[in-house]
Amino acid sequence: MVNIGIVGVGLVGSELLAQLKATGAKRLNVVGMTTSKKMVVSNTSYSALDLTQWKTDIQEQGIEANLGVFAKYLSDAPDHGIIVDCTASDAVAELYPSWLELGLSVVTPNKKGFSGPLSLYRSIEGLAGNLNGTGKAPFAYHESTVGAGLPVLSTLSDLVRTGDKVEKIEGIFSGTLSFLFNNFSSLSGEDKGTFSENVKVAKELGYTEPDPRDDLNGMDVARKVTICGRLAGVDLDLSTLPVENIVPGPLQTVASADEFMAKLPEFDDHFAKLNEEANKENQVLRCVGLVDVKGGQSGVKLMKYPGSHPFASLQGSDNIIKFTTEYFPNGLIIQGAGAGAAVTSFGIFSDILKIQGRVE
Numbered sequence: 252m253v254n255i256g257i258v259g260v261g262l263v264g265s266e267l268l269a270q271l272k273a274t275g276a277k278r279l280n281v282v283g284m285t286t287s288k289k290m291v292v293s294n295t296s297y298s299a300l301d302l303t304q305w306k307t308d309i310q311e312q313g314i315e316a317n318l319g320v321f322a323k324y325l326s327d328a329p330d331h332g333i334i335v336d337c338t339a340s341d342a343v344a345e346l347y348p349s350w351l352e353l354g355l356s357v358v359t360p361n362k363k364g365f366s367g368p369l370s371l372y373r374s375i376e377g378l379a380g381n382l383n384g385t386g387k388a389p390f391a392y393h394e395s396t397v398g399a400g401l402p403v404l405s406t407l408s409d410l411v412r413t414g415d416k417v418e419k420i421e422g423i424f425s426g427t428l429s430f431l432f433n434n435f436s437s438l439s440g441e442d443k444g445t446f447s448e449n450v451k452v453a454k455e456l457g458y459t460e461p462d463p464r465d466d467l468n469g470m471d472v473a474r475k476v477t478i479c480g481r482l483a484g485v486d487l488d489l490s491t492l493p494v495e496n497i498v499p500g501p502l503q504t505v506a507s508a509d510e511f512m513a514k515l516p517e518f519d520d521h522f523a524k525l526n527e528e529a530n531k532e533n534q535v536l537r538c539v540g541l542v543d544v545k546g547g548q549s550g551v552k553l554m555k556y557p558g559s560h561p562f563a564s565l566q567g568s569d570n571i572i573k574f575t576t577e578y579f580p581n582g583l584i585i586q587g588a589g590a591g592a593a594v595t596s597f598g599i600f601s602d603i604l605k606i607q608g609r610v611e
C-alpha cells in the first residue's frame with residue numbers, strides 16, 4: 252500500500268485525481284489534498300478519501316492548510332507516503348528536502364526544485380535514492396517537468412547511468428511555444444490566427460504555465476534545459492544561462508498576467524513582421540533549447556528553420572527532443588504531446604507507479 256498526498260489541485264492536480272479514480276489504481280490511497288488555503292486529510296487509519304466529491308469536501312470540511320502538518324500526517328503512516336506537488340510554487344519546492352528527510356517520496360511536475368538554486372537541487376539529489384544511486388526510498392521523481400509525460404528524463408537518466416556520454420540535447424521543449432509557432436509560423440500560407448489569438452487558445456487548452464509570461468519569456472524552456480543539463484552532469488544555472496526573451500520590451504514590465512494578455516494584441520504586428528521576414532527566406536520560426544555538454548553553448552533561442560527540418564513540421568503542442576550521445580551519434584529522438592493536463596498527469600501517475608513498484 253502507498254499513501255498519496257496532493258499539494259495543489261488546480262488543472263494538473265485535479266486531472267491526476269480523475270485519472271487515479273478512473274483507473275481504480277490498486278493499493279494507491281489518496282489520503283490528503285491541499286490548496287494554499289485549505290486541506291483535508293483522512294483518518295488515523297489512512298482510509299482512501301472519496302474521489303467523487305473532493306472539491307466539495309475541501310470547501311466544506313477543509314481545515315486551514317499547513318504543509319508541516321500535512322507532511323507529518325503522511326510520514327506517521329505505517330505505509331510509504333508520496334507527496335505529489337502539483338503547484339508551480341518555489342516555496343513548496345523548497346520543502347522537498349524536509350519531506351525526503353521524513354522518509355516521504357516526492358513526485359512533481361513543478362520545475363522549481365530541480366531548476367532553481369543548485370544548493371536546493373543538490374540537497375534533493377543527496378536525499379533521493381533514485382538520484383543519489385542508492386536506489387533506496389525515499390525517491391524524488393519529476394518526469395513531467397520536461398516534455399510533460401514524454402519519457403525524456405527517464406531516458407536521459409538511463410543513458411547516464413549506463414555510461415553513455417551525452418554530448419548534446421536539443422529540441423522544442425515548450426508545448427505552448429510549439430503550438431504558437433506551429434500555427435502562427437508555417438509555410439502553408441494558411442491563416443491560423445494572430446500571435447495573441449494563439450497564446451489565448453494555448454492558455455485555454457491548458458498548455459501554458461499558470462502565468463503565461465513564464466512561457467513567452469523563455470524561462471519555462473530555460474528551466475527544462477537546466478533540468479536536463481544537471482541530469483547530464485552540467486551544473487547549469489538560470490542566472491547565467493543565455494535565454495532569448497521574445498516578449499517585446501514594453502510588455503516585459505506589465506504588472507499582472509491579465510494585463511499582459513490584454514495588451515498582447517497590440518504587439519501582433521511585431522510578431523507578424525518577424526514571421527514575414529522568416530517566410531521570405533522560406534523559413535519558419537521555432538523556439539529551441541540546447542544543452543551543449545561539450546561546447547558550453549547551452550541556452551534558449553528563437554531560430555529559423557527551412558520547411559524540410561523536423562522542427563518545422565511539428566504538430567499541435569508537440570515537443571521534440573534529440574539526444575546526441577556516444578551510443579547514439581545520429582541522435583535518439585523523443586517526440587509527442589508536451590503539454591496539457593492529461594499528458595502531464597500521465598507522467599506523474601507513471602512516476603507514482605514506479606515508486607510503488609520499488610517500495611511494495
Ligand SMILES: NC(=O)C1=CN([C@@H]2O[C@H](COP(=O)(O)OP(=O)(O)OC[C@H]3O[C@@H](n4cnc5c(N)ncnc54)[C@H](OP(=O)(O)O)[C@@H]3O)[C@@H](O)[C@H]2O)C=CC1
Pocket residue numbers: 258259260261262263264285286287288337338339340342343360361362395396399426457458459460461589590591592595
Ligand atoms: N499544464 C501543463 O501542460 C504542464 C504543467 N506542468 C506543471 O504543473 C504544475 C501545475 O500546473 P497547473 O495545474 O496548470 O497550475 P494551476 O495554477 O492550475 O494549479 C496549481 C494549484 O496550486 C495551488 N497552490 C499554489 N500554491 C500552493 C501552496 N503553497 N500549497 C498548496 N497549493 C498551492 C493553487 O491553488 P490555490 O492558489 O487556490 O491554493 C493552484 O490551484 C506547474 O508547476 C506546471 O509548471 C508541467 C508540465 C506540463
Ligand SMILES: N[C@@H](CC=O)C(=O)O
Pocket residue numbers: 395396397398399424425426427428458459460466471589590591
Ligand atoms: N507551459 C509548459 C507546460 C509544460 O511544461 C509548456 O508549454 O511546455
Ligand code: NA
Pocket residue numbers: 394395396397398399400401402403404598
Ligand atoms: Na517528461
